[in-house]
Amino acid sequence: MLTDDKRIRIITGHYGSGKTEFAVNYTMKLSQKGHKIAIADLDIVNVYFRSREKKKELEAAGVMVIASSIEGAGLDVPAVSAAMTMPAREHSFDYIVDLGGNDVGTMVLGRLKPILDPAEVDFFMVVNAYRPDTSTPEGVIEQKEKLEYSSGLKVTGFINNTNLIRETNAQCLLNGDAILREVTKQTGVPVRYVSYVEELMTEEVPRGLAGELFPMKLYMRQTWM
Amino acid sequence: MAKVLMKGNEAVGKAAIEAGCRFFFGYPITPQSEVPEYLSSELPKVGGVFVQAESEVAAINMVYGAAGAGARVLTSSSSPGIALKQEGIGYISNAGLPAVIINMMRGGPGLGTIQPGQADYNMAVKGGSNGDYHNIVLAPASVQEAVDMVMEAFDLADYYGTPVIVLADGLIGQMMEPVEFNYVCKKELAPKTWALTGKGDGEKHMVENLVIEPDECEAWNKKHFETYAKIEANEQAWEEFLMDDAEYAFVSYGTSSRIVRSAIGYLREAGYKVGMIRPKTLWPFPTKAFEKLDKKIKKYMDVEMSMGQMVQDVAYACNDKNKIEFYGRTGGVVPAVDEIVEFGKKVMGGDK
Numbered sequence: 379m380l381t382d383d384k385r386i387r388i389i390t391g392h393y394g395s396g397k398t399e400f401a402v403n404y405t406m407k408l409s410q411k412g413h414k415i416a417i418a419d420l421d422i423v424n425v426y427f428r429s430r431e432k433k434k435e436l437e438a439a440g441v442m443v444i445a446s447s448i449e450g451a452g453l454d455v456p457a458v459s460a461a462m463t464m465p466a467r468e469h470s471f472d473y474i475v476d477l478g479g480n481d482v483g484t485m486v487l488g489r490l491k492p493i494l495d496p497a498e499v500d501f502f503m504v505v506n507a508y509r510p511d512t513s514t515p516e517g518v519i520e521q522k523e524k525l526e527y528s529s530g531l532k533v534t535g536f537i538n539n540t541n542l543i544r545e546t547n548a549q550c551l552l553n554g555d556a557i558l559r560e561v562t563k564q565t566g567v568p569v570r571y572v573s574y575v576e577e578l579m580t581e582e583v584p585r586g587l588a589g590e591l592f593p594m595k596l597y598m599r600q601t602w603m
Numbered sequence: 604m605a606k607v608l609m610k611g612n613e614a615v616g617k618a619a620i621e622a623g624c625r626f627f628f629g630y631p632i633t634p635q636s637e638v639p640e641y642l643s644s645e646l647p648k649v650g651g652v653f654v655q656a657e658s659e660v661a662a663i664n665m666v667y668g669a670a671g672a673g674a675r676v677l678t679s680s681s682s683p684g685i686a687l688k689q690e691g692i693g694y695i696s697n698a699g700l701p702a703v704i705i706n707m708m709r710g711g712p713g714l715g716t717i718q719p720g721q722a723d724y725n726m727a728v729k730g731g732s733n734g735d736y737h738n739i740v741l742a743p744a745s746v747q748e749a750v751d752m753v754m755e756a757f758d759l760a761d762y763y764g765t766p767v768i769v770l771a772d773g774l775i776g777q778m779m780e781p782v783e784f785n786y787v788c789k790k791e792l793a794p795k796t797w798a799l800t801g802k803g804d805g806e807k808h809m810v811e812n813l814v815i816e817p818d819e820c821e822a823w824n825k826k827h828f829e830t831y832a833k834i835e836a837n838e839q840a841w842e843e844f845l846m847d848d849a850e851y852a853f854v855s856y857g858t859s860s861r862i863v864r865s866a867i868g869y870l871r872e873a874g875y876k877v878g879m880i881r882p883k884t885l886w887p888f889p890t891k892a893f894e895k896l897d898k899k900i901k902k903y904m905d906v907e908m909s910m911g912q913m914v915q916d917v918a919y920a921c922n923d924k925n926k927i928e929f930y931g932r933t934g935g936v937v938p939a940v941d942e943i944v945e946f947g948k949k950v951m952g953g954d955k
Contacts, residue, residue: 394610394779425633425717426777452716452935454633508608508781542606542781602865602940603778 379590380408383570384500386466386473388487389537390529391504392512392521393479396539398429400504400573401476402436403594409439413472416442416465420486422456423478427598435597442471458486466493480521481528491530501531502570507540507554515560522565535570536561538589543599546574548581555587562588606783611746612637612776615679615705615769616645618753621786624675624703625651628665630658630684633717634773635707638679659684663691663704670700671810673798675757679705681773682723683714686731692766693732698812699827701760703753704738705769707776710935718935719773719858724912727768728886735824737831739767739838740885742856746780748883754786759838762790763830770885772908774858774937834887841889842881845871849878850899851951854917855906856882859938863906866943874955877947885913893920900926902950906943907931 389401398421405417417436419429429436430445437443447459465471475490477483503522505512512518522533540554551572558569569589576593583591609617616638619627627642639655646653656662662678669676680688685706695702708723710716725731727740739759743749749771756767799808814820845867846852855863860881870877880903882889903926905917911929918924930946932938 394608424777426773452718454717506608508606510607510609513607542608543779545606545781600862600940602861603774 380404381411384498384534385469385471386475386494386499388475388477388499388501388531389504390477390484390501390525390533391479391537392506392509393423393483394509395479395504395506395512396541396573397479397504398427398476399594399596399598400537400539401474402429402432402597403573403592405436405441405474406439406595406597408472408474409441414470415440415472415474416444417474417476418444418462418465419476420458420462421476421478421483422458422486423480423483425454429476432597458489462490463493466490481524484525484529487529487531496531499531500534501529502535502537503533504537504539505554505558507557508542508550513557515557515564518557518561519565522561522567533567535568536589537592538569538572538587541574541578544578546578548579548584551587552584559588606781608779609746609782610637610777610779611749611771612707613641614746614750614782615753616641617784618750618786619677619703619757620645620649620651621784622675622754622757624677624757625649626669626674626676627651627678628654628656628662628669628676629678629680630656630662632681632684634709634719634776635679635681635705637776638705638707659687660691663688663695666702667691667695667698667700670695670702671698671799673795673800675701675761677703677705679707681707681709682711682720685723686726689726689731692738693734693736694812695766696732696736696738697734698810699764700766700810701757701764702766703756703760703769704766705753705771708770708772710933716935717773719908719937720933720935721772721857721859721908722910722912722933723770724885724907724909727770728888728916736827737765737834737886739763739765739834739887740770741767742770742883742885743775744857744860744881746775746778747782749775750782750784755789758788758790758792761792761795763834765830765834770857772858838884839887839889839891840883841892842883843878843892844881845878846880846896847878848876850954851875851877851902851904851947852896852900853877853879853904853906853947854882854913855879856885856913859906859908862938862940863943865940866947869940869944870947873948875947875951876955877951888916888920890920893922896921901954903927904947904950905929906938906946908937909933
């Protein structure tokens with residue numbers, strides 16, 4: 379259950395792993411549980427497909443959205459808002475932090491880290507085994523270590539988000555599962571969720587996958603994408 | 604090779620490597636910066652060379668040099684950066700050298716915006732440099748097609764001795780899609796015996812660019828136009844979508860054609876006999892697609908992310924400018940499916 383996770387969920391992962399789609403879905407789901415939620419879009423890497431594009435939908439669900447201190451979808455400035463520290467300090471908030479990709483994206487955490495209590499933090503690493511750099515257990519471990527080194531945090535769980543977007547089938551999730559099971563064996567870090575977009579799954583979700591099933595809606599893509 | 608999920612900008616970089624390109628000269632600009640970023644790490648792994656030049660102008664002239672030395676060479680940029688490269692493109696074209704140039708278009712003019720656009724059609728298709736010349740211009744509508752077209756671009760460039768522009772936009776560059784890489788050269792390519800490969804003991808080679816006598820320069824131009832005639836005859840490419848029974852046809856390329864495709868779904872559901880001609884080559888423009896339709900089509904509905912830069916080519920191709928209706932968004936705005944459906948209904952009225 380989402381409510382079993384720590385109060386602060388930091389979503390990280392390799393570039394293009396699907397962090398933002400997962401983070402937005404996670405936030406929308408959690409908002410249905412009546413929690414007071416804030417999401418911070420700290421993506422300083424991408425210029426398209428950022429969670430701030432969904433500000434309206436998120437705010438309609440009662441979520442506080444923190445993005446750049448400089449407003450504008452067309453801006454390419456690595457500026458984050460000082461408001462990002464508030465939900466970390468304010469214990470009444472459930473806080474979801476959507477980071478930019480790779481170790482570069484986690485650099486922003488430097489601002490947050492001194493005030494984080496590790497006991498309050500889940501550091502989730504989203505993995506899509508169809509991304510070339512995370513297509514093997516060794517690749518995933520290498521990326522995990524880079525993310526941990528640059529963030530100073532330890533990954534507490536993996537999100538198996540293995541997909542080929544509109545060509546996703548059951549085998550995708552099984553392939554990701556096999557790779558992440560090996561990673562868990564070597565690192566001890568469990569798979570927390572298996573995420574997939576319900577409307578794109580043409581086949582039944584296989585049983586016995588590591589991690590809790592996490593069906594998603596497609597928020598970040600238009601129908602023609 | 605199994606499918607992987609890649610961002611358009613990474614995928615075109617990999618496509619170039621798969622097609623044997625080992626040289627990239629460029630300069631970062633949103634929304635194509637992942638192309639140089641990707642190649643800066645991947646080219647050295649295959650013995651290639653990546654140079655971040657001091658400017659776009661420098662980069663395109665490095666491309667000119669590498670092309671003259673017989674290399675498969677790539678540069679990429681986005682709209683204002685491509686504008687800067689125009690002088691060099693004209694020189695490469697005049698020298699009859701092969702080079703591949705990727706443009707991930709954004710909103711314009713000038714610095715414009717960082718959101719996707721298609722307003723560089725004229726710059727690419729009508730010639731952004733001086734003089735009488737053409738570039739081959741390929742227009743992908745998906746990441747997979749961008750991959751395939753980059754590979755094909757190297758073959759076309761080598762075969763015809765001309766720059767080839769892959770004209771995509773920021774959305775194709777930034778979007779993730781499943782792709783596979785299966786490079787097969789479909790052209791019979793002669794060895795580059797003319798290349799400047801170093802003095803040594805070999806014969807003297809020269810890449811000519813300056814033809815200063817007007818008569819000779821005219822003859823030089825005409826020789827290029829013999830090549831262009833061959834390209835126009837052999838390389839037109841387009842997709843026909845639901846055109847068999849169509850009485851109305853959208854004409855759209857690249858990202859906007861994807862939105863049109865979705866809109867056609869709704870219009871077909873509502874009973875309209877409508878399809879799409881999607882140019883895959885913008886130069887040569889696929890006039891053959893229109894010739895065979897003759898009088899069958901009542902209206903052509905041109906949809907672009909520009910103020911209508913392709914309209915004249917469609918008018919020329921269908922030979923009836925009164926048949927053309929245009930809808931476009933520009934400056935980095937991507938039209939919504941609903942807008943295109945409404946445009947279609949307005950043009951077709953109740954004619955189902």
